[in-house]
Amino acid sequence: MKYFTGIEKHILSNIEQYKHKVGEFALLNNDKTIQDFIANIESAYSLQCMLAIYYPPGGGLDWHTNEDANMYNAICTYSTSDKSFIQLNEKKVYDKKNKWTVKFTHWNQQEPIPHRVVSVDHRISFAFCSPKKQLVQSFIDELI
16 A cells, blocks of 8 residues: 555564553554654645554454544554454454555444454554545545
């Protein structure tokens, strides 16, 4: 995927600096390389990065809805296995092994979508967001 080539190698080779606990997750916002990566995409597409996160093996994020965000989202995910997933209501969407993928979502109060993340192996996610659907869709169209 455009922009994403190699960022996973940087993250996976610097796991120790993210100071996560087993079974939890680590926010990636304090890493200068990642800050530059995010800023490049935000400025090119007028998007906001609402999530930059590393999930270790056994990590994840419990059920939540993000309903207060009221944003359209491009959720870009990389995983070292095809066993990690995001579960939207009852539907599990599995990651692709060693490949970046992108999912389009819309979080809002009118139609909240309960979801959770389960990480069996190393998993990285970025969520680039906007209240304008077309900005997110244009970003996704250029990625794929």
